[in-house]
Amino acid sequence: MVNDKNSKKINVMLVDDDMFVLDSLSTLLEILGYNPLKFSDALTALTAMEQGLPDVIITDYKMPQMNGVEFLENVHDRYPELPVIIMTAYAEVDVAIEALKKGAFDFVVKPYKTEQITQALDKANRYIRYVELEKNYKVLLEKTVKERTSELLAALTELKEANVEVVQRLVKASEYRDEDTGEHIKRMSYYTKAIAEELKLSSNFVETIMFASMMHDIGKVGISDTILLKPTKLTPEEFEIIKSHTIIGAEILAGSHLPYLKMAENIALTHHERWDGTGYPHGLKGEDIPIEGRILIICDQYDALRSKRPYKKGLSHEEVFKIITEGDGRTLPEHFDPDVLNAFKRCEKLFDDIYNSHS
Numbered sequence: 001m002v003n004d005k006n007s008k009k010i011n012v013m014l015v016d017d018d019m020f021v022l023d024s025l026s027t028l029l030e031i032l033g034y035n036p037l038k039f040s041d042a043l044t045a046l047t048a049m050e051q052g053l054p055d056v057i058i059t060d061y062k063m064p065q066m067n068g069v070e071f072l073e074n075v076h077d078r079y080p081e082l083p084v085i086i087m088t089a090y091a092e093v094d095v096a097i098e099a100l101k102k103g104a105f106d107f108v109v110k111p112y113k114t115e116q117i118t119q120a121l122d123k124a125n126r127y128i129r130y131v132e133l134e135k136n137y138k139v140l141l142e143k144t145v146k147e148r149t150s151e152l153l154a155a156l157t158e159l160k161e162a163n164v165e166v167v168q169r170l171v172k173a174s175e176y177r178d179e180d181t182g183e184h185i186k187r188m189s190y191y192t193k194a195i196a197e198e199l200k201l202s203s204n205f206v207e208t209i210m211f212a213s214m215m216h217d218i219g220k221v222g223i224s225d226t227i228l229l230k231p232t233k234l235t236p237e238e239f240e241i242i243k244s245h246t247i248i249g250a251e252i253l254a255g256s257h258l259p260y261l262k263m264a265e266n267i268a269l270t271h272h273e274r275w276d277g278t279g280y281p282h283g284l285k286g287e288d289i290p291i292e293g294r295i296l297i298i299c300d301q302y303d304a305l306r307s308k309r310p311y312k313k314g315l316s317h318e319e320v321f322k323i324i325t326e327g328d329g330r331t332l333p334e335h336f337d338p339d340v341l342n343a344f345k346r347c348e349k350l351f352d353d354i355y356n357s358h359s
Helices: 019-032 042-049 068-078 090-101 114-175 181-198 203-215 218-222 236-243 245-253 259-270 291-306 317-326 338-346 348-357
Strands: 011-015 035-039 056-060 084-089 106-110
Touching (some): 011 019, 011 042, 019 035, 019 114, 035 042, 042 056, 056 068, 056 114, 068 084, 068 090, 084 090, 084 114, 181 203, 181 338, 181 348, 203 259, 203 291, 218 245, 218 259, 236 245, 259 291, 291 317, 291 338, 291 348, 338 348
Parallel strands (some): 011 035, 084 106
């Protein structure tokens, strides 16, 4: 195929120490519409390629300093996609076969015929177009993937924001029942974040528990106001009803495939379970309690002791810290996972800051 003269001329590097062959081949390529670049030795040709690559190389096999196969290997070490055509004499067909094994694009037997050169360059033309198409395809694919990834991230962000809004709307059901619940929910989110980070849990876990913790008391929507908002001490029967908010909350949140709702279900059910097995609703003990439940109980206990209620006064940070770490008869250190308790001790000042900022 003759080079299309309406398109950019293809640069063909010619490497041959026989000046007659070099000049005659150069003239032929100009007639065929190519742009010949003549070099009489391989080393000079290699140096020239550092300034700009040809599209195709035609090189003689027998040359001083470096033969055609060695030249081919040097070219492909640096420019593996560059097509190299080897010219050999009739007696050197075995050399041509060796060159093909080394990665030569094609070979032409001397004395060459115009048809041989035309056919070899025709194949090289097609190869060059295929390589260019592949590069363009990769660029287009990378661009498309980047655009689609950006769209997906935007969609995921929107979905996440929608999920958070659902959480906030759910907890408002509890907020309307108790004027302090809204701030309590915010504090719980920050407390759990502090403990989870202190425990060196994954960033994904930290983010999930921040959202999930807001729903720990969602089951209180199923508790009568006469009990939930009672200003005096609860009777044993009333306390049993209060305890059912864990079961109610878990039932409300059950069955979701979303990670934060799955964790919220665990939290709703287990945030009153104690490390020593004396908690409710199922009396779980130790590591039978999921880690999110073990974190929630200490956060919930801290906030409950700090908060003022109609039937009790709010305690100072120092008083609550002492109760949790040393016990007061009703609350004992044995109620908490030792690792979670130690994490609380390390970040207790942050708990005080959170309470004061959101009270």
